[in-house]
Amino acid sequence: MKKSQIKILSMATLIAISGMYACKPKNAGNAAAGDATKAYIAPGKYDEFYNFVSGGFSGQMSVYGLPSGRLFRVIPVFSVDPEKGYGYSEETKPMLNTSHGFVPWDDLHHVQLSKTAGEIDGKWVFGNANNTPRVARIDLTTFRTQEIIELPNSGGNHSSPFITENTEYVVAGTRFSVPPDDANGDVPINTYKQNFKGTLSFISVAKEDGKMDLAFQIQCPGVNFDLSRAGKGVSHGWFFFSCYNTEQASTLLEVNASQRDKDFIMAVNWKKAEEYLKAGKGKKQSVKYAHNVYSDATHSATSQIKTEVTVLDSKELQDICYFIPCPKSPHGCDVDPTGQYIVGSGKLAALIPVFSYDKILKAIADKAYDGEFEGIPVIKYEAALYGEVKKPGLGPLHTEFDGKGNAYTSFFVSSEVVKWNIKDLKVLDRAATFYSVGHLCIPGGDSKTPNAKYLIAYNKITKDRYLPTGPELSQSAQLYDISGDKMQMILDFPTIGEPHYAQACAADIIKPKSLKIFKIAENNHAFVAKGEKETKVVREGNKVHVYMTAIRSHITPDNIEGVKMGDEVYFHVTNLEQDWDVPHGFAVKGANNAELLIMPGETQTLKWTPDRVGIMPMYCTDFCSALHQEMQGYVRVSPAGSSVPISFSTGKTETPPATK
Amino acid sequence: MKPSGITTWVRLILALCGALLIVVLFVPMWRIDLDAPQYPEGLRLLIHPHKIAGDVDIINGLNHYIGMKTMHTADFFEFTILPYIISIFALLFFVVAVINKRKIMNILLFVFIAFGVVAMIDFWKWEYDYGHNLDPNAAIIVPGMAYQPPLIGFKQLLNFGAYSIPDIGGWIFMSVGMLLLLCVIFEFRKQRSL
Structure with missing residues (x-):
């Protein structure tokens, strides 16, 4: 080879290599943009929003200000907190009592602010325990855990603590189906199909003092219940639960629960369930669960073990439960501000199905069924479907709404937030998150009138974002300004534990009621x-x-x-x-x-x-x-x-x- | 012979003054506002005719550092007689308006001013007492430092700024005195011009 040829060849190689580098996907370093001054709150000024963020495996809930991302408080809920003496003082020990005895830890996944007429009323915030199934109520005058109720017939409470539009009920759905508490549970694990049941719990909430009571449970086929949302407005009276593992596998779910092309969203007519309950169709079942209440008068908690629950059978009692097919192991099933549209998010899917409440009702009236699953009618997919968002991204998880006709969906696999229009199902904008986003939060994003100034994406992975702290890294919240057409990231701040879901509301709703002292x-x-x-x-x-x-x-x-x-x-x-x-x-x-x-x-x-x-x-x-x-x-x-x-x-x- | 009576509208003003003094019974007369870095919202001591009110417990709690005695309504005998004195003044204003005697109006002015002066001297004495008679075992002792709040106006006391000013009752009381003075002057001039 001639010298000049070698030269040309090496030049070409160099160009090819550098070209390859230029094609390397953009990383966090060059993708961050936006106007950070929008998140700046000057010293001495208040934030505009309270942000309640689940702590995941920390078992706690943290309170941030938005848009500054300043951490104000970590509320111990299901985990002991030696700093505050929570779970250590004689007064607070009963709060963590369960039918298993004292359980000093849990996994708090989701938060829900109480609502009146579909709007956040700032009275309480609820949290769920995903391990030893429980629901907690936190009082927003004291920012303390005021009540914890355990759930029988359940093996982990994940699709919770979602609430109806007047906080009539907080629901809980078992993530792990298990044999009912009064059955002999000493059965082979591979008898899932015969012996395992899924249970949905409806906890009533007293209007004045927020006192919780396990009103009834609905026994369902054995599947995994993942997330849920109440209907609102037109669909008030219904609840929607996403279900996966309709394969009913009890081992290697990562493969065995991902076989079917479609799993389900379960629509539950809870008004109908109330009617059956009134008519005495429920069966009293002997169970054991703890109900713990803290009193600000005695500054002490009491724990009571309750022994009975009324169970409605979804197979026997017609018209309570219906399955709607939903692609690929759905996670989110989110209801838009009007209550008309239900957005399913199949976490392995590459499209987003949007169901119509009117079409669901019509399908039920017309009996447009595709057979049954374990005795429960399965509505034809097309009969319930309003339309599909095509090619939005990979792995949709959760959707929040801006009240202007748009939806924002998180995509875990493709690490992005996608804004799309509900009516025409067109993608409008997409923004990268860093990395592996879970839930989203818009202040009032699940209410009838969202306050859509900001969106927060809660992310799992931060390895090239924050100063390293050894093998274990902080997870993150990323704040976007969504007041314009394009989402703009304006702040990136670390979180406590693992943030799953979060909610936010205008500070004015809560701030004036905050207690200063106990008399x-x-x-x-x-x-x-x-x-x-x-x-x-x-x-x-x-x-x-x-x-x-x-x-x-x-x-x-x-x-x-x-x-x-x-x-x-x-x-x-x-x-x-x-x-x-x-x-x-x-x-x-x-x-x-x-x-x-x-x-x-x-x-x-x-x-x-x-x-x-x-x-x-x-x-x-x-x-x-x-x-x-x-x-x-x-x-x-x-x-x-x-x-x-x-x-x-x-x-x-x-x-x-x-x-x- | 010159008439000893009072002009009708002046008598109406005197009656109004009597009514205003009744209002004084139900509102604070004086207040001391305290301001410190730790208390951006401020602390307020309110002096009513019959009690001290406002953030008394908090101020008492703070004053223990400098060894000041704690303040309690029961420690001031003034609070037992002040409501009666004010009521009697109110009554006297009505009486003067009704019996229509200029001379008695003049005497009322004299007594009213005298009372005001005595009341301020008494107030100053209490302030002096609390500000100077400090516990010698107090945690904070600044040599030469006394904590007497100002009679009226502003004074810096260590980390606290103290503003002592009349509250609504005090303003009413002073206005009543001023109105009475104007009434007396008006009647005096009218008398001379006759």
Whole structure:
């Protein structure tokens, strides 16, 4: 080969290689765009929206401000939180009681703000537990978990806590079908088809105080229930659940539950179910589930084990349940603001089917069925279908709405958000997310009138976005400005745990109702000390009750003697402050549980079992004042059988008589 | 002989003053606003004819750092007599309006002003007492520092700015005094021009 030929050849090779590099897909570094000042909230200014984000495997729910992405609070729900003493204080331990005993962790997937007439009313936010099936209600005056109800006949609660338009019901659908609780569950796993059942739970919510009650359950064929949404407006009275594993596999679901071309969305006529319930068609079933309620009057939770539930059989009772075929293991089944359109998202599909509520009703009236599945009519796909969004992306998961006739769907596999028009089913815009997006959130995005200024995409993978922190990385939220025709990413912020679903609403709905203090005069805790004069130490056998108070900057009593080895000491600490933003903490050396954080006017109890003779310090853990470091005291622990009497004081300085 | 009576519309004003004084019984007379970095929303001490109100507990809680005595309505005997004094003044205004004697109106002016002066001196004395008689074992002792709030106006007390100003009752009280003074002057001039 001539020299010039070699030159040409190597040049060509170089061009080819560089051309290949130029074709390499764009990465996060060069794809981020948008005007970050739109997400900027100047110091001293409030955010426009509250954003409630599920913590996934953290079992908690976090509260952010939007558009700034500032984290304000992490609310412990299903997981213990030593920081706040949640699940450690005697008062909060019953909140995590279940029929399995104390379960200190769960997997919180979805959040739902309570609604009135299809609009967010700012009273409560609900969360679901995907492991040991439960639903929690968080009060939005205190931002605390107020109630947790366990669900019988269920094996993991995923399609939850979705609510009806007036918060009549919070629903829960079992992700894992299992044999019913009153059946003999000791059966071969491969008898899924015969023995396993799916259960949908309808939890009623009292209008005034939000008290939950397991109103009824619907027993369904054994499948996996994934997500759900209530009908609204025209479709109020119906609920839609996505189902997968209609193959009814009990092993290697990743292959065996992906065989059928179409799985189902199940339409549930819950008004009809109510009629059957009234007519006494439900069967009382003996079960066991915990119902835990926290009282702000006694500052304590109580746990009750309930033993009965009314079950409606979907096979026997006609007209409650209908299946609608939906491509490829659907995840989201989201209802648009008018209630007319139901968007199915088959997570392995390359199209989005949109079903029409009117067509579903007509198909039922015309009996346009494609046979039955386990005794439940299957509506013909075309009979229920409004239309399909063609080539939107790969792996649609979840859809939110802007109230202007557009839908936004997340695509896990192709890592993008796609905006499309509901009427003509045309794709309007697409924006990349980084990476592997799950759910989306538009403030009020599932209400009748969304506030479509922003959209947040919750992503799984951040490996080239954030500073690395070893093998485990933060997951992310990406905020888009959707006020214009094109989506524009304006902020990217890390999240707590794994954010599945989130909801947001205008701050004005919640902010004015936020509680500042608990009134000490209304404190009905059994061990409250409403002033330093009421402090005391009382021995009852080997239990020692310390009625303690905390106020800037001392605890009373701060010198305690007469505690002996073998005692169980209960520090009942009342925060006497009546001023906002003045919590006190309490900790004692060697405590095997946690600390307490006590809000103004509240009483909380830490149980402490001394493990050695000596002087044990205790102190306030929350930097309450200029003299916070002085807010401390001592407990003297004497040997078992010692004759040191119970004594307690604060500010007493004379030398006591010597004791052995 | 010069007439000893009062012009009708002046008598109506006097009656109005009597009515206004009754209003004073139900509203705060004075207020001290406190402002600190930790309290951007501000703290307010309200002095009614019969009680102290506002953020009393919070202010008491804060004052323990500097060793100031805690304030309680029951500690001030003034609160037991002030409502009666104001009621009596209201009554006197009605009486003067009805009996129509200029001389008595002049005496009322004198007594009213005298009361105002005594009340302010009393207020100042309490402020002095609370600001100076501090617990020697207090956590925060700044040599030479006293915490007497201003009688009226603004003063910086460590991290707190204190604004002492009349509240609605105080303004009414002063307006009543001013109206009474104007009535007396008007009647005096009218008398001379006769």
